[in-house]
Amino acid sequence: MNTEVKIAGVTFKNPVMAASGTFGSGMEYGDFVDLNRLGAVVTKGVANVPWEGNPTPRVAEVYGGMLNAIGLQNPGIDVFMERDLAFLQKYDTNVIVNVCGKTVEDYLEVVERLADTSAAMLEINVSCPNVKEGAIAFGQKADSLYNITSQIKKKAKQPVIMKLSPNVTDITEMARAAEAAGADALSMINTITGMKIDIHRKKFVLANKTGGMSGPAVKPVAVRMVYQTAQAVKIPIIGMGGIASGEDAVEFLLAGATAVAVGAMNFVNPCATVEVLEGIEAYMRQYGIEHVTELIGAVE
């Protein structure tokens, strides 16, 4: 049985990754998961300088999922490279660094700083719904997305993954814009903007009022978007959105994803990443599938 997949020339021992923002820089899950078993760790978004993030409450549970409005708190690229990247380098897994910024220049600075590091790929966060400047502002209009993607592509030494927002009218339009600008792959979906109100206090539960929804309840939306996008572009897709099990992951692969990422479910089951991998392998055994790539886009 072969679980290896390739994305933009980078080989992954298996298609299971930890999704950005849900796994820290891997360190926090070291007690639960052997990081060497993962196809990749996608790090928490990092900017050129430290970001404080949003006020609390930053998280809330909703039916079958959760809302978060962390606001991309991060220690900045210097600390990230010194501490987080250095930590991840010790493991036999690909490191994908999620990059965020308020301006195009912020993104480019981080991309350039990462040029000669062990980062295997860059995932560009143009889809965080929880910050006022940057992020999603670049990901909701095709021309802005095209512009930032092409500028990053000019500077980046590693293959570039654009992480797409589901909070758009037509995800395929965004996907095509990223592809046309030279993106090497797509990650999708980021969280869906949501809201929760405490009816007893008549107040918003999150200090930010809105937050990004993730967890099992968003999975059908994510699978649909991955399928539509896979029909629209040729570049590989990393699928995510509520993946909790091997079965969930296989759904994304069949819809057209080349790899998958486990996000919010890490909070529910700290061993979720490895269990998803084991579930994919069990499915492959059950159906006599020799190579995991046979599943990609195989829905009939």
Next chain:
Amino acid sequence: MTRKKKVTATVISQKQIAEQIYDLWLETKLAKNAHPGQFVGVYPHGESMLLPRPISICEADKARNRLRLVYRVAGKGTAEFAACKAGDQLEILGVLGNGFPVDKAKGKRVFLMGGGIGIPPMLELAKAMDDKKQILLGYRNKDLFLEEDLAKYGDVYVATEDGSVGTKGNVMDIIRAYSLHADMIMACGPMPMLRAIKQYAAEKGIEAYISLEERMACGVGACLGCVCRTTEKDAHSHVNNARICTEGPVFEAREVDI
């Protein structure tokens, strides 16, 4: 630091001890590593409810692998726990957080101050401290809980908001009413109480260790959901935010901006 684990714990017993307050004993090996002021994440069974509920450790019987959790029913998740009976199983994540710095209290006169559902962690703390301590407890009304357990380990003073038992008011009113003095404070309770303690400790020039609470997701420091403002840049985050689940929940009052 001991390794964190997600394990299945078995309910040994449960009873309601006050309005909305439940007293749960669990059998779990996590008890062995529990330190006063630490907490566990308890998972609801219902699939619509995903996140672990952070609940402080009230007592840890290390010899018999038992944890006592005294918690308030605050929503659907905790309501589900309240329905658990002996023999039922619960998934728990732990042990989490830093806990109270028991060693720093050696040889000092210490106030242990608990308000409402901040009272339970004071019991394991009181058991762990050998020196004389004064235990100040604040309740809403005469529906007291854990005060008899705590009385075995120190001098207990009670305040109630409605004045039905003990001093009328809160734990700060106890200090004034009895002219009590301490060299150090360890506390857990609602934010207004912790703010008053921070101010009092600053005025007296004494150390105060306060346990904070915030809405949490992962419980292990990954999601950055449960941060509190810090007065200095936090060593991990490099901004003025510390993770309550990991750097906390116990902070020296001067370190946090509450």
